[in-house]
Amino acid sequence: MRLSAQTPLPVSVQVPDYDRADQKPGIVHIGIGAFHRAHQALYTDAAMGAGDRDWGIIGVSLRSGDVAAQLNPQDGLYTVSRRSAAGTGVRLIGAVQKVIVAADAPQAVVDAIAAPATHIVSFTVTEKGYLRGPGGSLDLDAARGSSSLYRFVGAGLAARKAAGLPGPTLLSCDNLAGNGAVLKALMRQYLLADHSGLIDWFDRECRCPATMVDRIVPATTDADRAAVEAALGVRDEGAVVTEGFSQWVIEDDFAGPRPFWEKVGAELVDDVAPYETAKLRMLNGAHSALAYIGLGRGHEFVHQAIADPAIRPVIERLMRHEAAPTIDAASGQDLSAYADALLDRFANPALHHRLIQIAMDGSQKIPQRWLETLAWHQARGEHCPSLEAAVAAWIDFLRSDRPIDDPLAAPLKAAAAGADAARRIFGPTGPIASPWRP
Template sequence: MNDLRLNPFTLGTFAPADAERYDYDREAQAIGIVHFGIGAFHRAHQAWYTDRAMDAGDRDWGIIGVSLRSGEVAHQMNPQEGLYTVTERSGEGAKTRIIGAVRDVLVAPYEPEAVIAALAAPSTRIASFTITEKGYCRAAGGSLDPALAGDESVYHYLGLGLRRRHDAGLPGLTLMSCDNLAENGQQLARLMGEYLALHDPALLAWFTAECTCPSTMVDRIVPATTAEDRDAVAETLDGLRDEAAVMTEPFSQWVIEDKFAQGRPAWDKVGAELVEDVRPYETAKLRMLNGAHSMLAYVGLAHGHTFVHEAVSDPAIRALAERLMREEAAPTIAAAPGQDLSAYSVALLERFANPALNHRLIQIGMDGSQKIPQRWLETLAANQQQGRDCPAILAGIGGWIRHLRGANGPVDDPRGAELAEMAGRADCVTGLFGQGGAMASQWHPDAADVLAIEAGF
């Protein structure tokens, strides 16, 4: 077996027979997209769609990735000149594709000028984001937190890049969120506007007139890649090492509000859905898939499970997942025409049970404070108004409080220390979720809810 890294030269030399690959001239493609947050999910989702769109004949949509903090992905990808693999795994086997859409990865703290120049380049038409909920730098009430939105935030680079485009007489950009934040496009437009009002108010009218912020719904399960995964990919690539390899499931969904400032890749030709209103799909994904995922994480960890497929194979936990999706979440969703929520729940359970993914529960349990409001609390509030109980979600909340208390090891959450202290109190449920609590929302737990949650820890 060769001990060489995947890159354009070695790919041309060894030409692995067991992997699909792009069929366009990478060097001839202009950069059309600057993507912030180039982690495993982006590589398995948006970049995968873009690669196949260029393969289908659309051109000049190369991607420059930007890491806002860590240089880890740059160290993985840049020695490979952006090449990497996506491996789809199921109980029936695995299929690997070599992706050519990404050309370079910039580490923003060390290359700020390169990031700004990429945003301001005439060929760039889209800036996209998978920065997770905490990357939006919101205060507790949802507005922009100026203390968080500093020189290391995405807003800083966008503000400078958009100012440079304006001054050069270039058109605006499409700013496209690709994460699980509810109404992500609307939120980004509002928060970017708040940032500009503080830092460059003269640019605000141009931003509103020239830039668009479509909402999207993204869905694909992408576990963290292990050393064993990389070894398996090397065997598929005839010995070539891919340090940026990502593992995923065969299923993928991308629903996009068709609102672009300067066009878009032909993503619709390779499976994406372009719609007028993303909200029904987004709500179903957040409340059913993500809501069940978080419940599986915290309850599964409490029962000693490590992976999603183990938790969903536990009869008691599977019953909770079915209850959460079908009886607690689905009745709160105004489905779009043709959107079958019952079939969706069946498909989700099948995906969760995929034994080939090894999706770690602790990975899903990260950043719970940023996820729980849209995954659980909105569903709880809607059911409370209708007089319906939500025992599955309440079991999940109990598992989350247990998690905050350190039952599963160190808590990876931007509010971890604050919430861990509160979770240790005797009145933690009302302290967290009651009026004025740290996680206060339109849902307020009553006495029965408190008892049900306490049963989980």
């Protein structure tokens, strides 16, 4: 039997304590993968449970129909399982109302963005979904493609303007440095090229706040779904597994109404940058290093790699002595305690986070996760042994026989094949990888 709105569930499962049928959709979320369902959708569900109203989520899948096939037959319902060494807690999430597959119903996506009740359009499309060219500007040809976020958002904004509606908040929840400013700049480039009559309205009406999101969400496996089914007594094809920790820091700059996320654990701040920088350079930077070094030593999961006595000191040094000194911490932001917490989170044996999942799209992730830390130390005549080891492990990964899931896989593998691979990849002023041969 499949999970649905009519399914009875065990009393141990936390369920939505609001009338789902009475909630209007106030958010369109583009890129409705496991991370969004374990993070922003959970915060939104909790906000409605705390008394907020009309923040139902319409999810949009730009390419695959997998999430729609998982959630739509379940009335949008799914469970989030929080796993730790102490056990598992399960929560039913009711915030998602439906999922649209953009390739199947493109006008439905535009209509959802243009709907009067929509106040927020949010995104988790990964770094590569922003379609930036080598110099960081928008790849306009790609942005005009059938699966581009810009195509749908641009058409939705045009429809809103034509109807006399206010502009929405565009909320990037991806791991991009200055993600709000990046999204705004790229959106403006697209509008100037294809919707030039919208640009003044966009500047006046819309807002693109910066955010920092933090929660480890491994890809759900068949074994995970089987475990959830055993606990619920019904099949949940949309089940998500995550850790207990969650953090969301949001710049308080919205175009209109927003959920009261701060009442359920989110932090609304004037400046996200210190939190974002710490997350990108310490957590994400360490994650990528763990992935490439750990895979090179034959590990499959994060908790195995961090338990390796040859790897843990490399990761500790990366966080404490290489990344942390480059961060201008906010008042009360304890980077040493943050490093302690990260090491504990990485070591969680109940969360089977695959290293190969983290290793995907290295060309899109590494510039933000490693290169700014390396540049900061190089400007001071200093070396970063841990990050240089990570660069070498990445080059070894590119040289291996593994399939490389990266939009630049072919040129990267060609560059890595050279004897002086570090300079070939990063340029004449880039870092020289120290030897790392596990």
